[in-house]
Ligand code: ATP
C-alpha cells in the first residue's frame with residue numbers, strides 16, 4: 001500500500017489500488033443524477049442470512065449507508081434470503097445486532113427477498129409470456145455440461161466455445177406457462193425441471209447462457225416454511241428485488257461484475273424500475289479468510305469456539321476482541337474504495353484500533369505471570385497510597401490511588417537472575433522504577449528445592465516516591481506491579497492470528513489450490529488463569545476496555561464470572577504498522 005500524508009501530516013495509506021479515486025461511486029451517482037436517470041438516491045445492504053457478518057461486510061455497509069447519506073437518500077436493510085438450505089432466523093438476528101453496533105440505521109426499512117416470492121413469480125410469468133424463458137427438463141448437471149466451460153487455447157488465451165441448446169429450449173409459451181405453474185404446484189420432483197432465461201447459448205459470458213431462474217427444492221424455508229417448492233436464483237431475484245424497492249444504485253463487491261449483463265437483462269425483460277449495479281473491490285485482509293463459507297467451517301468443525309470467537313474476523317468476534325465501531329469505520333474510510341481487489345495488511349487494522357483505544361482506554365496495572373517482590377527495608381505498613389494517572393491522553397480522566405505494600409506482584413519476565421545483554425529490568429544489583437512509585441534495587445531472590453525462583457528481594461529508596469529522582473538518578477527500566485494485599489485474580493486470554501500465513505488460501509508451492517485449514521495457527525489462543533489485576537477490575541462489566549500498562553489493550557469478556565473476570569487481549573502496544581511504514 002502506498003503512503004500519503006493526511007491533513008495532520010500523519011502518514012495514511014492511499015486507496016487500496018494506490019491512487020485511483022476512492023470516490024468513483026459518487027462520480028457515477030452524480031452523473032446519473034445530472035443525466036436525470038434518477039432524481040433521488042436509494043441503496044441497500046443485502047446480506048444473506050447464512051452466517052454472521054464479517055469485516056468485509058463492514059466495508060459494504062460503509063459504502064451502502066454512506067453513499068445514501070452523502071446524497072440525502074436512504075439505505076434499506078434487505079435480507080437476501082432465497083436459498084432455504086442455509087438460511088436461518090438466528091443469522092437474521094445476529095446480522096441486525098451487528099449492523100446496529102456499527103452505528104448504521106435502516107430505520108423501518110427492513111425487507112426480505114422472501115417477501116417478494118409472489119411478485120418474482122409474476123415477473124417470471126411475464127418473461128415466459130414474452131418468449132424469453134422456458135421450462136427445461138435437463139438435470140442441473142446436464143445444464144452445466146451443455147453450457148460448456150472456458151478453456152485455454154494454444155496461446156493460453158481463455159476461449160469459451162459455444163454451448164449447446166437444450167432440446168426443450170423451443171417449447172411454446174403455453175406449454176411453458178403450464179409447466180411452470182405445475183412446478184410451483186409441486187407436481188415435479190426436486191431437480192426434475194428448471195425455469196431458464198432464453199438468452200444466448202453462445203455468449204462468451206457463460207452466465208448469459210440461459211441461466212436458471214427457478215429450481216425445485218423441497219426444503220423448509222425459515223420464513224415461508226413449505227409455502228413454496230420452487231425458489232428463485234440469485235441472478236434473477238436480486239435485480240428484481242432491487243427494482244421492487246426502487247433502489248437506484250445497487251452497490252456490490254467486484255465478483256458480481258460479470259453478473260451485471262444479467263442484472264441488466266432481467267431488469268429490461270421484466271420491464272421494472274431501472275436499478276443500476278455498481279461494483280467495488282472486496283476487502284481482503286492478511287492472516288484471515290473473509291468468506292462466510294469458510295467461517296462456517298471454522299465454527300462447525302470447532303476450530304474456534306463460535307461465530308463470536310475473538311479470533312474470528314466476524315463483527316461479533318471483533319467486538320468481543322475489543323474492537324470499537326469507530327476503529328473499524330476509520331479503517332474502512334482510510335483504505336478507501338477502489339475498483340481493483342487487493343489485500344490489506346492486518347497490521348493497518350490494528351493501527352487504526354490502537355489509535356482509538358489509546359485515546360479512550362483507562363490505564364490500569366495487571367500482572368499476567370505473578371512473581372512476588374519483597375521490599376526488605378519497607379516499614380511503611382499497608383496504608384501507603386500512590387497516585388496513578390488514569391489516561392495521559394485524556395486530561396479529564398483524572399487520577400486514582402493505588403496501594404503500595406511490602407509485598408508486591410511483578411511480572412515473572414521482569415526478573416532474570418543472569419540477565420541477557422540489554423536487559424534493563426530486575427537482576428541482582430540493578431535498579432528499576434516501580435511505575436508511579438519508588439526506585440528499587442534488587443538484592444537477590446529466594447528459590448525452592450528445585451531451583452525455581454519463588455520471590456525476588458529488593459530495597460527501596462524513600463526519596464524516589466512517585467517519580468522523584470532527587471539525585472538526578474536515572475534508571476533504565478520501569479516495571480508494573482500490584483500490591484499482594486489487594487490484587488484481584490483475573491483470567492487473561494491472549495490471541496494470535498488464526499492463520500500463520502498471510503494468505504491462508506494461497507495456492508501451494510506445487511500450484512494446487514490452498515486449503516485454509518492447513519494454515520491454522522495452533523498457538524492462536526493462550527489462556528492464563530492465574531493473572532492478577534488492580535482491584536477496580538473486579539467491578540467491571542462486559543465490554544469494558546483498559547490498557548494494561550506495558551502489556552496492551554484488554555477488554556472484559558462475557559465469559560467472566562463473579563469473582564473471576566476474564567479479559568481478552570485486544571491488541572498489543574507495539575505498532576507493527578509503523579515499522580512496516582518505516583521499512584517502506
Ligand atoms: P461471503 O463470500 O462472505 O459469503 P457474500 O457476498 O456471499 O459474502 P452476502 O451476505 O451476500 O455475502 O453479502 C452482502 C453484501 O456484502 C454484498 O453486497 C457483498 O457484495 C458485500 N460483501 C461481502 N463480502 C465482502 C467483502 N469482503 N468486501 C466488501 N464487500 C463484501
Ligand code: MG
Pocket residue numbers: 048
Ligand atoms: Mg452472497
